Amino acid sequence: MVYSTVSLQAATSTENLQALEEVKDFCTTDLGRGGRERWTYHLLPEAALNVELHRQSNASSSRSVDSVTFQPCAAYADLNQDRYSIEEWELPGGVWEFTAIYDGHCGHDTVNYVHKRLPSMVRMSLQALLQSVPITSLKSELVSEALCNAVRHLDESIRSDLFDFLPHDRLTKMSDIQLDQYVSRRYSEWNAISSRCTQGSTVILALSDPLKKNLWILNLGDSMAVLGSRSLSGKWSAIIVNSVHNCDNPSETHRIRREHPSEQACVRDNRVVGYLAPTRALGDTWLKVPSVYTRRAFAPHLQDWLPPRQVVEYASRILTPPYVSDLPEVYHYSLDISKQEVFLILSSDGLQDMYDSHDIQWSDQEMADRWVGLVGRHMHSTKDVDMQGNLALRLLRDAVGGNNTELVSRNLTLEMEDKWMDDITILVQRFR
Template identity: 40%
Template sequence: MQSPTEHQRKTTDMGWPEEEALWWYTPLSEPLLSSELARLADARTHGDTDSVTFQPCPNPEEASQDRFVIADWSLTGGNWAFRAVFDGHAGHETADYAAAALPGVVRDALVRVLDAAPAVEPDAAAVEAALLNAIADFDASLGEGVHALFPEAGALTDMDEAAVHAVVAANGPAAKAAVLRAMRGSTALIALSDPTRANLWVASLGDCAAVLGTRPEGGEWSAELLSFAHNGENPVEASRVRAAHPGEPECMLNDRVLGVIAVTRALGDFTFKLPPVYTDRVFVPVGEAGPDMAAKLAVCSSRNHTTPYMSGVPQTIHVAPRSHGAHEALLIMCSDGLGDLSPHRLDVSEVLAPQWVRAAERGEPGNRALAVLRDALGGDDLEKVSRSLTVEMTSRWMDDTTVLVQRLF
């Protein structure tokens, strides 16, 4: 793209007039706008699934912590489809590790279910249980990596920083990696579908979203939310955390666990799952927490009385897309950045889910995930979309956003 001339640039407050600041941006016309969005979002098609993953801020320190996995497994009965979105926070380590290792854990669990009854249709409840347990066990293994180094919380109390570093160093680079992926965190959204696509299983930890779009022959598209918002803005989740910690008013504060983190379920985040001595003596020094992070971790420790405060156990759901006469079906999976682009971010089920399904279908026969992203950024409003792509800021102006759209049938 050629450098814009000075008169082409405009200023915007990015919708934040309270900031009393203006930033430069460059309006783009078509077809340049569409090609730039596709490039920045790394729009791709993988068989039956379209993908985008988008963080337009060019500052390397703001690189996206979203990850996704698209895998097809040739197993008993045919081709099983695994799709996953991971939204990392506080660092890349947990999301990177989950994207690399968790698919294999789920696959092994699924193979055990299929091997137990190879001649019959897979038991939906057994597959759902295997998916839940595989994810929960994977999260527990992250904490076990820290326990293997420091099995006794009481002994940690008497260890100074040098002694902690010595233990980690003695166990090699893998030890520090184990600490970091337990300390950092990631949401997880996983979908599994059988060879006939008659069954779909979804497991969620955190605030990603999964939406099933279905259409009967000759009819209109409908949308069904298949995921659960595990964050402090969900009163059910907030009540669950409070009920587990009676007499601790700060267990949920300002819609955040211990007043610090928005999600109530996630992979990693063992600051919220282990006694505070692990944060003070292990995570802060080994994780090389900067001043801001160290201050947040200190707040966590001061309010941490009866761990765990965060869960690594997902919620799961099984649906049969063909059971209600669906002629066509698609699955939309996204990190929470997609919802954050809308003023209706808290109304995913009634407002955003149908909007995303309509946008995906308007994107046919091109990249449907790109169509969903474009719609969320402003659709046909070229100025609005241009601002999101070209605004000249060094800090990120939108959350990391990943979208997968899978055509089930």
């Protein structure tokens, strides 16, 4: 056997020092999991932290809304599934403001569909209402109803596309070979429909009238809305607007069990049929239609969805659908911005998750108080140059570590293929 010999020149002392300089700010962490595995991160100087946070979170400010949307993991499969809208509509009576966060799960198709279609559906519904009722005579419950109807109509459109493509009676009569041929002939159409049916999105939105006298907030899912207001004495107070629609909310699990009596598996392992954490959402149609769609249509004809064993397990629990609701809750607040300063925080559940992961366990009210206090302190700051006046960015910095530069650095630069935090989207809306 002949061996080739490679001669390498020894590094100079200067090259050794340069190599050490390049890695001196790199650290490792076990993420508190214990065990032998470690992940590398880059310890950034304070001056660079906010710059990098601003870049990664796509921080932006409009006339009245600051926004961030953040997912530091760069792996393609874990790209941010949150979306948001900030729109102003010129309608009868003046300019209405619409803001919303859509938190997608299990993929991007449904959340993209919701993000594209819901604002225009709300606008058309509101416009039709304003054309029939003058804004001076408009009752708040009519706007609430219009918002609710727009959301439910959007969810109904996802189911309608499925039933138009594959009616229930036709599906039950088809053989496996016939179904396979039918789907293959129209695969592009089927792929779009089935993706929206097996993925989902929560939504939380806010709508304010031209004079900023009325604020409507709609929630479907586990995002959060917090209203901050300052009294004449200068003290800020926080109101959590909405209840959270997931299995951590006892009233939601009780509702599902009440709707499905004698079905022990309707909620299992703190998830709907053991699968989904949100109890109300757009999409997730397979949990709203007969199980034959899961067994015969989605499982065999949708790539990379669920392993066969899980399909059998979940389908066996779908007895009396729907299990996930598309009925939102709508809240109305009367505002008087001439007498008190008011702002609204909308956030996807990733923001709450960051505080739940801290050593101190926060209640929802404690989190809300902290957020409102933080935004209130910096609302009129003239020294907030490092955050470029973006109040949502200020909240994000607090969530990912605050003044702990090592923790912020870790959360921003961790070298890991799996997500180490949920997607975080925050909108802070000021009413003037």
